[in-house]
Amino acid sequence: MNPLERKIILASTSPRRSQLLKEAGFQFEVKTQDVEETYPPEMPVEEVAGFLARKKARAAHDFIQEDEIILAADSVVIINNVIYGKPLDYDDACQMIRTLSGQMHRVITGVCLLSKDKERVFSAISDVLFEPLSDAEIDYYVQRYKPYDKAGSYAIQEWIGLCKISRIEGTFTNIMGLPVDMVYRELMTF
Numbered sequence: 001m002n003p004l005e006r007k008i009i010l011a012s013t014s015p016r017r018s019q020l021l022k023e024a025g026f027q028f029e030v031k032t033q034d035v036e037e038t039y040p041p042e043m044p045v046e047e048v049a050g051f052l053a054r055k056k057a058r059a060a061h062d063f064i065q066e067d068e069i070i071l072a073a074d075s076v077v078i079i080n081n082v083i084y085g086k087p088l089d090y091d092d093a094c095q096m097i098r099t100l101s102g103q104m105h106r107v108i109t110g111v112c113l114l115s116k117d118k119e120r121v122f123s124a125i126s127d128v129l130f131e132p133l134s135d136a137e138i139d140y141y142v143q144r145y146k147p148y149d150k151a152g153s154y155a156i157q158e159w160i161g162l163c164k165i166s167r168i169e170g171t172f173t174n175i176m177g178l179p180v181d182m183v184y185r186e187l188m189t190f
């Protein structure tokens, strides 16, 4: 079946995920349920995004009809085997960006598709290289863009991503919060 004709329930409050699905031409409605974004501490960092995406999808399971598919996702930034989620405050945000400055990091978005009788989880990986950033640039970015709702304290679609990222291995949409190419491909066989 054509993925663009499936009835999708997007279980996400992220405006970026809605924007990407909409621009790619999918049909969807947003329905969300609060989920505690916790995971077992011993879990390998590469598995966390998929685990959290599944948790978010399962929390929305009761909402759906027979012909509907829940889509949930979670994005994490990983550097030196440590997960960077959303920053707590200004200092935390600056500290995260300072760690990313001049370095390569990994962004993983886990996605879960869930219907009444099926479930599928998959993840997309992108490796991202930041140019070195000065303290003044970091302060400008955090003050002006307030990246408190962004994993890793930055958004690829804003000034910092557009002007300070020099290399990406993987897709832009994955870094922005939803690997739409992969979603399309997986929906063809779901």
Ligand SMILES: Cc1cn([C@H]2C[C@H](O)[C@@H](COP(=O)(O)OP(=O)(O)OP(=O)(O)O)O2)c(=O)[nH]c1=O
Pocket: 011, 012, 013, 014, 015, 016, 017, 032, 037, 056, 073, 074, 075, 076, 077, 107, 149, 150, 151, 152, 154, 155, 156, 157, 161, 175, 176, 177
């Ligand atoms: C790395 C990066 C993340 N982000 C955003 C995407 C996600 O909204 C957010 C990661 O947080 P998530 O916990 O993945 O998602 P969320 O809490 O925003 O939404 P929900 O749980 O309801 O689905 O960071 C960008 O917009 N640009 C980027 O470059």
